[in-house]
Amino acid sequence: MRGRPLLYRSYEQDGGLLNTAAKRWWSAALLAVLVWVPFQASPDLVLLLATAAIAAIGAIGLNIVTGYAGQVSLGHAFFLGVGAYTAAVLNGDPAARSGVVGYGLDMWIWLPAAGLVAAAAGLLVAPIAFRLRGLYLAIVTLGLVFIGDHIFREAESLTGGVGVGRKAAAPELFGFSFAEPGTILGVPLARDQGLYFMGLIALVIMALFARNVARSGVGRAFAAVRDRDIAAEVMGVSLRRYKIYAFVISSFYAGIAGSLLYTISRFLEPGTFGLLLSVQYIAMVLIGGPATISGSIMGAAFVTLLPRLIEEVPSFVPIISGEAAGGFLTTQQLEQFLYGLLIVLFLIFEPRGMYGIWARARNYWKAWPFSY
Amino acid sequence: MTRLLQSLAAGVGQGSIYALLALAFVIIYKSMRVVNFAVPGMMILGAYMVVYFGNVLGINFWIALLLAILVGAVVAFLIERLAIRPMIGKPVFAIAIITLGIDVLLRVVTSDLIGTNIRNIRDPWGLKTFNLGDVVIQHRRVAMVVAAALVCGLLFLFFRYSRIGLAMRATAFDQEAALTLGISVGTVFALSWVIAGGLSALAGMFVATGSGIDQQSAFVALKALPAVILGGIDSIPGAVVGALTVGIFEGLSNTYQIQYLPFLGQNFAQVVPYVILFIVLLVRPYGLFGTPEIERV
Known part of the structure; x- marks a missing residue:
């Protein structure tokens, strides 16, 4: 079908992952840029990008349950925490200070285990979840x-306790550590570059999987449940089954993201997994674009890079202070303030999020110089 | 026995705070079918306003409280007008998430105003106590119960006898029918937010009695949500009963849990409301007094 790239002759073609030539070329170009970036940018920026990539995995997870299946979940922080602690416990040093459990296992065990344990936690919650709708x-x-927060604070043998914390899992796969300078395929990598590629590879795999789920029958069932649950059930979509699927897949993603996220900061504190973290992930999904994978990634990148942008603000706006004491708002408070504000503004003005902005820009240029 | 009665008294007092907050949730839910996650922010703002008018400006406590309630009502009115009104007709999730965003905004600003120290209010009750037999009861607990009872009574009279109260009930029952009968549904929305804002501020003042408020105090308001769910999200009497139940269980757990169930950890009382929430929803998905949603296609 040379010269007629938009003519599809089968549903497989139409629903394909990269169904247009533009998508194929730009995806390849994007991937090339993403591989090239860490060798050019400064190490702290590369680490931030690594964080963004891993956070994107978590955001995709939340998007599956909230964006695709339409079940609002404020509990994402709990599943992230479960993943992070599973990894930390399985990887922890068995000979470390008394009272904190560790088994010293390798990444190929703790990474899937973190996802599976979080998924199991999701399965445990699902019976309550599928009986309830919407705001309940x-x-x-x-x-x-809140219950998770309490457990993390009190289970001191697993989490180290409030204010003490424990070391997070170290990303060592078959003797190769992503978190230390090393060589892979003859290319020398610094710590930040190693972590960046770990995050990038994980993100690409997880994003592809999520995209495939979304365009399969399961994804269509999710959309049916979201758009009108009764109509979905009348058509033979089992609400019970698909709500459980959505929760389990979403918490699996959260578990993986949680376990990888703290390999960067190398430290876990039980107070981290509170409501604020959940709101942050909600912000990623809503700012990026509900029910889109690329939107989740954009949202995660935006929310992760936001603090870095905000650090620059005090030099322009006098009432914002970089120090903890001075000014009307500190940068950290401004950050939270912006999460709240952006959630509100995006919901009112652009419910499709950054993906919606991108789609409008794309369509504008597609038709340019005509208005439609 | 004394211990039991004492923890019950503390629990009923705490439950009265939850009752005020639960009413704030239910009144908004009944009028616009939205859970208002901004209540914690509104509550802590009200509490801070009492601190501000009472301590910083040095105004008499009662006038300060009145002003704080007024500020709470005005802020709630503005939230409704600026952020909620443009969203009418959109999915309720979107509106609920907006209130969550607003809650973050309010809490950030109030945290900053509160600062890093604990702020106390100059309430007339302090930590004074009186004895009822062997049971020691704090004055502020009594004040909470009296205030909650008074508010419930006033709201009952308001909904039962006033014209706008009737309009609010009609709107809760069927929005479109109310609209066709000439009821200004917009006014009803605004009024429900104003009432909720005032109630949150009042509750905030009570939260601040005793040990004062700090940056974490806002989360107390979220414990009213289990109370609301327990009673059924659209039932005002249910909300009050649910709030008292949650308060009492929290009080009992405060006293007895560390002795009998020590493996649950310290401060378990703080999460008792959520545990009750899970158990109740497993058994009765629409709470104890709520109307099951009947969906017609």
């Missing part, structure tokens, strides 16, 4: 965050 579910998952 939001409130229950809110409760989950």
Whole structure:
């Protein structure tokens, strides 16, 4: 079909991952840029990008349950925490200071295990979740965050306890550590570059998987449940089954993201997994674009890079202060303030998020110089 | 026995705070079918306003409280007008998430105003106590119960006898029918937010009695959500009963849990409301007094 790239002759072609030539070329170009970037940017920026890539995995997870399946979950922080602690416990040093458990296992065990344990936690919550709809579910998952927070604080043999914390898992796969300078395929990598490629590879795999789920029958069932649950059930889509699927897949993603996220900061504190973290992930999904994978990635990148942008603000705006004491708002407070504000503004003005902005820009240039 | 009665008294007092907050949730839910996650922010702002008017400006406590309630009502009115009104007709999730965003905004600003120290209010009750037999009861607990009872009574009279109260009930029952009968549904929305804002500020003042407020105090308000769910999200009597139940369980757990169930850890009382929430929703998905949603296609 040379010269007629938009003519599809089968549903497989139409629903394909890269169904247009532009998508194929630009995806390849994007991947090339992403491989090239870490060798050019400064190490702290590369680490931030690595964080963004891993956070994107978590955002994709939340997007599956909230964006695709339409079940508002405020409990994402809990599943991130479960993943992070599973990894830390399995990887931890068995001979470390008394009272904190560790098994010293390799990454190929703790990474899948973190996902699976979080998924199991999701399965445990799902029976409550599929009986409830809408806002009741939001409130229950809110409760989950507080109960989880309590467990993380009190289970000192696993988490180290409040204010003490424990070391996070170290990303060592078959003797190769992503978190230390090393050589792979003859290319020398610094710590930040190693972590960046770990995050990037994980993100590409997880994003592809999520994209495939979304365009399969399961994804269509999710959309049916989201758009009108009764109509979905009438058509033979089992609400119970697909709500459980959505929760389990979403918490699996959260588990993986949680376990990888703290390999960068190398440290876990039980107070981290509170409501604020959940709101952050909600912000990623809503700012990026609900029910889109690329949107989740954009949202995660935006929310992760936001603090870095904000650090520059005090030099321009006098009432914002970089120090903890001075000014009307500190940079950290400004950051939270912006999460709140952006959630509100995006929902009111651009419910499709950054993906919607991108789609409008794309369509504008597609038709340029005509208006449609 | 004394210990039991004492923890019950503390629990009922705490439950009264939850009752005020639960009413704030339910009144908004009934009028616009939205869970208002901004209540914690509104509550802590109200509490801070009492601190501001009472301590910083040195105004008499009662006038300060009145002003704080007024500020709470005005802020709630503005939130409704600026952020919620443009969203009417959109999915309720979107509106609920907006309130969550607003909650973050309010809490950040209030945290900054509160600062890093604990702020106390100059309430007339302090930590004074009186004895009822062997049971020692704090004055502020009594004040909470009286205030909650008074508010419930006033709201009952308001909804039962006033014209706008009737309009609010009609709107809760069927929005479109109310609209066709000439009821200004917009005014009803605004009024429900104003009432909720005032109630949150009042509750905030009570939260600040005793040990004062700090940056974490806002989360107390979220514990009213289990109370709301327990009673059924659209039932005002249910909310009050749910709030008292949650308060009592929290009080009991404060006293007895560390002795009998030590493996649950310290401060378990703080999460008791959420545990109750899970158990109740497993058994009765629409709470104890809520109307099951009947969906017609």
